Amino acid sequence: MRLPLSALIGLVLTAGFFLMAIFAPWVAPYGMAEIVGDVWEPPSAAHLLGTDNIGRDLLSRMIYGGRTTIVIATLATVLSFSLGSFMGLTAAVIGGWVDQVMSRFVDLIMSIPTLIFALVVLSVMPVTLPVLILVMGLLDSTRVYRLSRAVAVDINVMDFVEAAKLRGEGRMWVIFREILPNALSPLVAEMGLRFIFAVLFLSTLSFLGLGVQPPASDWGGMVKENKDGIVFGIGAALWPAGAISALAISVNLVADWILNRTSDLKGGRGG
Amino acid sequence: MAEEPADTLLDIRNLRIEATVYPPGEKAHDIVIVDDVSLTLEKGRVLGLIGESGAGKSTIGLSAMGYGRGSIRLSGEVWLNGRDILKGGVRELRRLRGKEVTYVSQSAAASFNPAKRLMEQIVEAGLEHGVGTRKELEERAVRLFGELSLPDPETIGRRYPHQVSGGQLQRAMTVMALVPEPDLIIFDEPTTALDVTTQIDVLAAIKKAIRTTGVAAMYITHDLAVVAQVSDEIMVLRHGRKVERNTAENIISNPQEDYTRALVSVRSIEHEQKQPTASPVLTVRGISAAYGNKVQVLKDVSVEVHPGQTLAVVGESGSGKSTLARVITGLLPPSDGEIAFGERTLSRALEDRSKEDLRELQMIYQMADVAMNPRQTVGTIIGRPLEFYFGLRGKKKRARIQELLDEIEMGEGFIDRYPAELSGGQKQRVCIARALAAKPRLIICDEVTSALDPLVADGILKLLLRLQKAEDVAYLFITHDLATVKAIADSIAVMYQGSLVRYGPKNKVLAPPFDDYTDLLLSSVPEMEIGWLERVMANRKMESAGN
Numbered sequence: 128m129r130l131p132l133s134a135l136i137g138l139v140l141t142a143g144f145f146l147m148a149i150f151a152p153w154v155a156p157y158g159m160a161e162i163v164g165d166v167w168e169p170p171s172a173a174h175l176l177g178t179d180n181i182g183r184d185l186l187s188r189m190i191y192g193g194r195t196t197i198v199i200a201t202l203a204t205v206l207s208f209s210l211g212s213f214m215g216l217t218a219a220v221i222g223g224w225v226d227q228v229m230s231r232f233v234d235l236i237m238s239i240p241t242l243i244f245a246l247v248v249l250s251v252m253p254v255t256l257p258v259l260i261l262v263m264g265l266l267d268s269t270r271v272y273r274l275s276r277a278v279a280v281d282i283n284v285m286d287f288v289e290a291a292k293l294r295g296e297g298r299m300w301v302i303f304r305e306i307l308p309n310a311l312s313p314l315v316a317e318m319g320l321r322f323i324f325a326v327l328f329l330s331t332l333s334f335l336g337l338g339v340q341p342p343a344s345d346w347g348g349m350v351k352e353n354k355d356g357i358v359f360g361i362g363a364a365l366w367p368a369g370a371i372s373a374l375a376i377s378v379n380l381v382a383d384w385i386l387n388r389t390s391d392l393k394g395g396r397g398g
Numbered sequence: 399m400a401e402e403p404a405d406t407l408l409d410i411r412n413l414r415i416e417a418t419v420y421p422p423g424e425k426a427h428d429i430v431i432v433d434d435v436s437l438t439l440e441k442g443r444v445l446g447l448i449g450e451s452g453a454g455k456s457t458i459g460l461s462a463m464g465y466g467r468g469s470i471r472l473s474g475e476v477w478l479n480g481r482d483i484l485k486g487g488v489r490e491l492r493r494l495r496g497k498e499v500t501y502v503s504q505s506a507a508a509s510f511n512p513a514k515r516l517m518e519q520i521v522e523a524g525l526e527h528g529v530g531t532r533k534e535l536e537e538r539a540v541r542l543f544g545e546l547s548l549p550d551p552e553t554i555g556r557r558y559p560h561q562v563s564g565g566q567l568q569r570a571m572t573v574m575a576l577v578p579e580p581d582l583i584i585f586d587e588p589t590t591a592l593d594v595t596t597q598i599d600v601l602a603a604i605k606k607a608i609r610t611t612g613v614a615a616m617y618i619t620h621d622l623a624v625v626a627q628v629s630d631e632i633m634v635l636r637h638g639r640k641v642e643r644n645t646a647e648n649i650i651s652n653p654q655e656d657y658t659r660a661l662v663s664v665r666s667i668e669h670e671q672k673q674p675t676a677s678p679v680l681t682v683r684g685i686s687a688a689y690g691n692k693v694q695v696l697k698d699v700s701v702e703v704h705p706g707q708t709l710a711v712v713g714e715s716g717s718g719k720s721t722l723a724r725v726i727t728g729l730l731p732p733s734d735g736e737i738a739f740g741e742r743t744l745s746r747a748l749e750d751r752s753k754e755d756l757r758e759l760q761m762i763y764q765m766a767d768v769a770m771n772p773r774q775t776v777g778t779i780i781g782r783p784l785e786f787y788f789g790l791r792g793k794k795k796r797a798r799i800q801e802l803l804d805e806i807e808m809g810e811g812f813i814d815r816y817p818a819e820l821s822g823g824q825k826q827r828v829c830i831a832r833a834l835a836a837k838p839r840l841i842i843c844d845e846v847t848s849a850l851d852p853l854v855a856d857g858i859l860k861l862l863l864r865l866q867k868a869e870d871v872a873y874l875f876i877t878h879d880l881a882t883v884k885a886i887a888d889s890i891a892v893m894y895q896g897s898l899v900r901y902g903p904k905n906k907v908l909a910p911p912f913d914d915y916t917d918l919l920l921s922s923v924p925e926m927e928i929g930w931l932e933r934v935m936a937n938r939k940m941e942s943a944g945n
Contacts, residue, residue, distance in 0.1 A: 286769040292748065293727055294836075295756040308773035388484060 130384075137380025144374050148194040155187040160342040167353075167361045179363055180352050189366060192344035199260055199339070200325035206264030207325075208318055212270025216310070218272075219279035230276065233269045237398045242268050249337045259338065263325055274317055279312040310357065312385070319382025323375045330371050346371050351352075406477075407581055407614050408439040408462055413474040415457055415638075431457050431470065432638040435925060441581065444608055444615045446629030446646070448661070450851035451822075454638040459584045462616060463499045464491045479581065488840060496523035500575035504587040506567040510559040516570050517555030524578040535577055542573045546603040565596035569603045576607055583608075585617045589624060593714040601924075602935050620851060620904055622661050623924035626650055627931040634658050650926050660853060667859060667885035669852065671904045674889070677740070678702035679839050679872050680726070680759075682940060685723050695721045696732070697897045702889075706866060706889040708873040710887035710904075712880060712919065716833055718896040719876045723842050724755045726874070727761060740839075757787045760833035764845035766825035770817045776803075776828055777813040783835040786900035802831040805868075806861060823854035827861065834865065840872045847882060859885055871891060880923045884908070892916050 130138075141255060147154055156175075157163050168178040176185040218226040235243075245262055252258050282288065283306065291305050330347025333337035339345040341352075346367040353364035415432035439445050447455040454680065457470070464483045467470055475482050476908075482910040483494060500523070503509045511519060521535040536555070543551035546569045559567060568588055575583045588604065589597040599604065605628045608615050619625050625632055632649040634641040634657065642655045653659045665765045680703040687696040703709045713719045724730040728748035737744045739758065745751050763769035770779050780799050781832060784790040790798055796813070802868060803812055806827040817825055832839050843862070847855035863886060866873065877883060883890060883904075890907040892900040894915050900907055921934045 286763045286765065287771045289729070290761065290763070290769055290832075293729070293756065293761055294783060295751075295753050296786070304774075305771055309771070 132347060133380050134384035136214050137377045137384065140377035141381055144193060144197060144377070147190055148197040151190050151194040155184075155190040157184040157187040159183075159188060159191040159344055161187075167359075167363060168357050176366055177363060179349070180356065185363055186299045188344045188349060189346075189370060192349050192367060193370065193374075194346040195339055196326060196329060196347070196371075199263070199329055200322055202260045203263035203267065203323045203329075204318060206260065207267035207321060208314070210264065211268035212275040212307075212310075212314055213302075213332065214268070215272040215275030215277075216279045216306055217298075219276050219283050220298060220306065222304055224281075224385060225277075229272075231274050236266070236269050241328070245328075245332060246335070246337060247335075249332070254337060254340055256339075259329070259332070263328060267321060267325065267328075271314075271317065275310060275314060275370075278313055279306050282309050285353065316382050316386035318386065319378050321380050323382075325392050326371060326374060344369065372384045405440045406438055407441045407479065408437075408616075409475075409477040410435065410437050410458070410461070411475040411477070412436055413458065413461060413472070413476065415454065415470055417462065417470040423876055430463075431636060434474075435634060435635070435638070435640050437633060437640075437643070439582070439614055439616065441614055442612045443631065444617055444629045445764045446625035446632040447616060447635060448620065448625050448632060449641075450620060450636035450853065452637070453635040455620075455635050457585050458635070459586055459616050459618045460501075462582065462584060463495050463501065465495070466558045469770070474917070478812035488785060493527070495578075497527040497529065497578050498580055499537050499582045499584065500578060500580045502568075502575050502583060502585045502588050503592055506571040506575045507559065507564060507591075509571060510567065512559050515556055515558055516562070520555065520570065520574040520577055523574070527578060529578045539573055539577050542576055542607070543570075546573060546575060547599075548573075551814060563596070565592055568592065568600045572600075572604055572607055576611060577615065579611070579613075581614060583613055583615045585615060585619075587619050588617075590619065590621070594880070595918055597924075598625070598922045598931070598934065601931060604628060607930065620651075621924065622852075623926045623930075626926060626928060627924065634661065647928055650928065650942050667856070667863070669863065669884075669886055672704075672707050672888045674702075674704045674903065677705075679705045679740060680874065681736075681738040682722075683736045683738070684727065685722070685725055685732045685737070687721060687730055687732045689721075689730075695896050697723065698735070699891075699893075699896075699898050700735075701891050701898070701901060703872045703874055704888070705839065705872055706870040707888040708866065708875050708886050709889050709891060710875045710877060710883040711891045711893060712877060712883055714878055714919075716895070717893040719878075719893050720844060721896075722842050722893070723874070723876055724762070726842065727759065753787070757783075757836045758839045759842070760836050760838040760840070761842045761844065762826075762829050762833050762846050765850055766822065766849075767817070769829050770825065770832075772817055774817055775814050776820075779817075780831045780835050783832060787836055798835075802835055805834065805865065821854075822850055823857060826850065826858055830858075830861065830865070834869065834871075837869075840874060842874045844876045845878070846875075848877065848879060855882075862886065880920060883892075892919065 162181060163184050164174060164178045164182045166180060168174055170177045174184050176189065179185050179188060211249050214229060219230045230255065242282065245266060248262050288301060288305050291301050329338055329345065330350070333347030334351045336351070336371050337350050341348065348363050349367040356363050413432055413435045414430065416428050416430050418426055418428050420426045435458060437445065448460060449455045460466065461472055461476055463745065464476065472484055476484050478494070479498060483491065484748065510516070510832065517536060517539060520539050524530060524535045525532060540551050543554055548554050548566055548569055554562065562570065574589070585604065589600050592600060601624065608628065611866060617625055617628055629646050631643065631881060633643040634648050634649070634655070636657055642649070642653065642658050644654070649658060650662060653662050682699060682701045685696055685699045688694045699722060701709060710765060711722060721730065725732045728744070728746065728751055731746040742755070744755060774830050777796070777799055779796050780802055784795050784798055799813060803809060808824060808827055820828065847858050859882065862873065865871065875886060875896045887904045890901070891898055892907065892915070899913060900916050918938065921937065924930065
């Protein structure tokens with residue numbers, strides 16, 4: 128099959144970001160919190176991107192920061208997807224009052240702005256990585272729940288699902304073997320988009336000081352640390368900001384491509 | 399070519415229609431939909447185009463308006479009223495469509511705009527082309543309403559599409575096609591989606607309209623018995639090529655090609671009625687059922703199915719026959735009555751039934767497409783009941799799957815395919831194999847052949863009969879098609895508006911004296927005989943339900 132150019136660019140960049148995150152300690156020239164020079168040094172041979180607001184190597188912090196950002200976003204997305212899609216499919220298959228209770232509860236959660244909800248929760252809870260991942264994952268799972276339930280309700284009324292029920296299959300078989308494979312394509316495409324939202328959400332939290340805590344670095348936090356330099360004409364804050372958008376765009380390109388492919392997969396649901 | 403004879407209306411010469419397809423996982427390539435077809439049609443004559451799905455009959459019909467669906471490419475010549483319309487531009491075609499040639503589609507319900515009144519839509523084309531003033535066109539439409547025996551011809555045009563029945567809407571669409579006084583009307587399967595008793599009304603109306611207005615028509619259908627009633631000549635198509643063209647009489651009584659002969663003899667399965675045995679496998683006693691708490695769809699229905707025999711449940715849409723199947727399977731618990739399987743009384747609801755109850759009662763659906771999970775291979779689809787009910791795994795399971803595939807005459811090479819890679823008939827066969835895999839005592843067949851081409855349906859019926867003999871399985875066969883019933887049933891239950899109107903062994907049910915409804919139903923089944931339509935319309939005792 129032919130890969131469109133946009134998808135190729137997206138795939139290469141995404142793969143690059145992920146490899147960098149995995150091999151951060153070997154790629155980064157300096158340690159993450161090591162002070163190696165003056166405040167806001169301009170780019171040089173020793174420090175390719177210069178140094179940050181307290182003299183740490185910006186490139187090294189970018190690489191480590193990418194690792195934190197990507198790991199947290201990935202885990203939060205995985206959590207929101209496993210939880211959200213399982214609950215959504217279950218609600219669609221069981222139906223009746225169970226579906227009503229779950230769906231109205233999700234509506235209730237979604238009626239509160241996510242960012243404000245997260246800020247409230249994180250200001251009372253200790254901000255550690257597991258808590259951060261949990262809060263992001265749980266809040267995002269409401270969106271996934273809505274999508275997977277909507278997709279599954281359509282599939283649940285098809286004759287092949289009825290045939291499985293008439294055969295006497297249990298609920299788990301119906302959910303995982305009959306419905307999930309047919310709901311997977313839209314869910315996977317949505318997963319890409321949700322990952323980007325997780326990256327942006329984490330960056331927002333860190334920028335507001337409730338995300339990743341110093342000295343650990345992440346892109347949102349780095350923008351916050353270096354934002355005062357902009358006033359003096361120092362562009363250190365632009366690098367992490369650019370990295371956030373580059374990651375968002377490249378994952379988006381991949382997600383778009385998957386979305387386009389959805390309709391014509393082998394054995395796919397035609398029309 | 400020489401001068402056109404004066405009375406030739408349409409002359410299609412060496413028509414070739416191609417399209418590019420983009421199958422997943424393969425390179426895009428061109429396919430030929432219609433290959434070198436030529437035909438002529440004189441003024442005031444009716445030509446029937448007949449063939450299976452994919453024969454190219456609709457595509458040829460549309461080409462007479464210079465229209466191709468999607469990105470298809472037309473080549474050859476289409477002469478209409480002495481000019482080649484494929485050479486003309488878009489403007490030329492727009493002047494032609496809706497004025498010289500009009501079109502009646504299969505589903506009037508989907509073709510009318512639900513937000514506008516009927517009259518508004520019926521006169522639209524005529525106004526657009528300046529055929530007459532609104533008043534003249536409306537008067538003509540009212541006259542045609544009357545001629546096609548629509549009720550209240552003066553006022554029916556003021557109704558919205560959802561306020562008239564399916565059969566009436568199809569006739570309204572015929573009126574729409576007739577109002578601009580075209581030279582040619584293309585009827586594309588105009589009665590296929592209708593019940594038999596409604597089909598006959600529409601058919602009679604179309605025939606009358608053609609006779610009284612003297613318009614030429616192309617009548618496209620897959621049902622030879624239907625086309626024989628309205629056409630002067632019939633052209634048989636297969637795989638985009640012409641098989642045979644002759645007068646309607648000759649096609650029916652003296653077909654030249656093997657394929658035509660097969661089409662003519664398609665409904666001639668002979669089936670001897672078996673004697674009922676002492677102990678029925680399924681007993682349904684006094685079943686009533688309702689959707690919600692209000693809509694009563696089944697009223698006190700009692701039937702029996704005997705081992706190794708077929709009970710056919712016949713009725714039109716809305717008669718409650720599919721609901722009966724849902725009640726028996728437990729999907730819809732009945733409000734009253736009892737279902738017994740052998741000696742055991744079955745629980746009303748599906749959840750309370752034992753695995754053994756479920757295994758012994760299998761179901762085959764109308765639409766094989768959606769009855770199979772598109773993400774599972776044929777092997778998984780057939781293998782799952784084996785695994786689920788009998789615990790078969792690995793090599794043993796695969797061997798049994800192959801055995802079942804052999805039984806449904808599909809053989810090697812299908813086990814790893816996906817449903818999307820099968821033809822319509824093959825899909826239905828796989829569904830049959832899935833039901834058989836459970837070794838059931840009763841299979842409910844819900845309109846299993848009605849979505850298939852006649853020849854393919856014939857093959858499925860023969861297969862079902864053979865399997866019944868081999869496996870001694872009983873069928874509860876739900877259908878609206880009486881020809882199918884005659885072919886396979888041992889006993890028959892006729893349903894009308896939720897009640898049983900006639901029930902008994904086949905020979906008794908199909909022998910006079912008939913009640914009015916059974917008579918209407920039986921007489922409405924098109925027969926391969928010229929003049930059948932007129933004979934039936936003259937002898938009717940009861941109006942059809944859709945009127």
